[in-house]
Amino acid sequence: MVGSPEFDAYQRFILSAKLYWTGPMFRALRETYRHRLSLAPKEMPPGPERVAALLAGEPDAQIFCWMERHLQRFKYSGRLGLVPAHEEARAAIEAALNAPLPPGLLELDPGFEVPRYFRAVDIHQHPGGIWSDEIAGAVYERGARSTTPLLSKDLSLHERFTDLVLALRRPRRLLDMGCGFGKSTKPFYERCREAEVLGIDIAAPCLKLAAQDAAAAQARNVAFKQRSADATRLPDGSFDLVTSTMMLHEMPPPVVEGTLREAFRLLEPGGLMIHLDFLPPEEDEFLTWIHYGHGRRNNEPYMEPLARMGIGRVMEAIGFREVRIEPFEEMEGALARRETHWRFPWAVVSGVRPAA
Numbered sequence: 441m442v443g444s445p446e447f448d449a450y451q452r453f454i455l456s457a458k459l460y461w462t463g464p465m466f467r468a469l470r471e472t473y474r475h476r477l478s479l480a481p482k483e484m485p486p487g488p489e490r491v492a493a494l495l496a497g498e499p500d501a502q503i504f505c506w507m508e509r510h511l512q513r514f515k516y517s518g519r520l521g522l523v524p525a526h527e528e529a530r531a532a533i534e535a536a537l538n539a540p541l542p543p544g545l546l547e548l549d550p551g552f553e554v555p556r557y558f559r560a561v562d563i564h565q566h567p568g569g570i571w572s573d574e575i576a577g578a579v580y581e582r583g584a585r586s587t588t589p590l591l592s593k594d595l596s597l598h599e600r601f602t603d604l605v606l607a608l609r610r611p612r613r614l615l616d617m618g619c620g621f622g623k624s625t626k627p628f629y630e631r632c633r634e635a636e637v638l639g640i641d642i643a644a645p646c647l648k649l650a651a652q653d654a655a656a657a658q659a660r661n662v663a664f665k666q667r668s669a670d671a672t673r674l675p676d677g678s679f680d681l682v683t684s685t686m687m688l689h690e691m692p693p694p695v696v697e698g699t700l701r702e703a704f705r706l707l708e709p710g711g712l713m714i715h716l717d718f719l720p721p722e723e724d725e726f727l728t729w730i731h732y733g734h735g736r737r738n739n740e741p742y743m744e745p746l747a748r749m750g751i752g753r754v755m756e757a758i759g760f761r762e763v764r765i766e767p768f769e770e771m772e773g774a775l776a777r778r779e780t781h782w783r784f785p786w787a788v789v790s791g792v793r794p795a796a
């Protein structure tokens with residue numbers, strides 16, 4: 441079914457509808473918000489709560505939110521959704537995932553307990569989440585191609601982040617936390633052949649795909665292990681660079697804090713930690729409201745808590761120095777388009793473990 445004309449037409453339709461939501465519907469909603477704001481009592485305190493009050497009951501807002509939730513649901517579910525469509529190819533996908541691998545490339549932990557916070561919700565509205573089904577990594581890989589509609593070809597995001605990181609640091613030993621199916625790890629192991637690269641994740645189906653992909657690319661400098669980022673059981677000071685891409689917003693704040701502490705422990709003195717994630721611009725209450733609502737509507741309940749936890753202060757309290765939180769352009773000109781298009785509020789969060 442995957443790849444059939446019917447499946448392709450359905451998924452293309454969902455993507456086109458998402459693009460309509462991303463552009464014209466977003467602009468209409470911003471206009472409605474501006475109009476409502478111009479009529480609002482001056483004493484209303486600014487913030488996402490004000491936007492929620494101004495837009496309560498507005499048809500523009502209701503349909504925008506409905507589209508956001510249900511287009512993603514349609515993408516995965518229903519007869520031509522990604523999950524049922526992959527079912528027919530299950531045997532072939534499982535065989536490919538379980539093909540023999542070079543020794544040491546993949547280490548799964550049969551006794552690993554996926555944390556409760558991750559089991560409690562079907563993240564991104566992926567039925568069963570990305571951890572419970574053997575073929576969930578393959579479904580997620582297909583789904584990720586249209587997560588950010590403006591990047592539907594998804595050409596530049598991970599490459600651009602890798603460019604940014606490598607301009608700051610050429611690693612010898614790199615840890616990619618929350619590596620998923622390896623999309624964030626691959627540009628590092630391909631572009632830093634001299635470095636040892638380790639990807640860790642809690643989702644075995646994704647790690648299997650990451651390892652098969654690395655084997656197909658004949659990469660010799662990478663390994664994948666099933667470990668939680670806040671309790672890696674790896675030796676102190678064993679990396680000079682720790683990265684993550686889109687992982688922190690999938691963790692509740694105590695796990696984020698545990699992960700930052702773990703990164704600090706794993707870094708050698710002078711080592712760099714750098715995460716790419718989502719933090720809305722506080723000065724823009726509309727975009728902040730959009731982002732918090734996206735977390736609720738797309739089953740990503742820790743997005744808002746991450747934005748509110750004051751991650752920079754937490755990093756400084758742990759001991760990181762040169763703490764920086766900066767917006768990230770996931771594609772050329774993306775920041776300028778935030779007025780006119782829905783986008784994730786990408787941000788780079790980094791800090792250095794001071795030299796002893």
Ligand SMILES: C[S@@+](CC[C@H](N)C(=O)[O-])C[C@H]1O[C@@H](n2cnc3c(N)ncnc32)[C@H](O)[C@@H]1O
Nearest residue numbers: 618619620623624641642643668669685686687
């Ligand atoms: C949105 S995906 C991003 C995957 C990959 N970094 C990428 O850019 O494509 C987030 C990943 O974080 C992983 N994750 C969530 N909690 C984790 C934890 N405690 N430790 C390690 N990985 C975790 C999830 O399993 C998922 O694969």
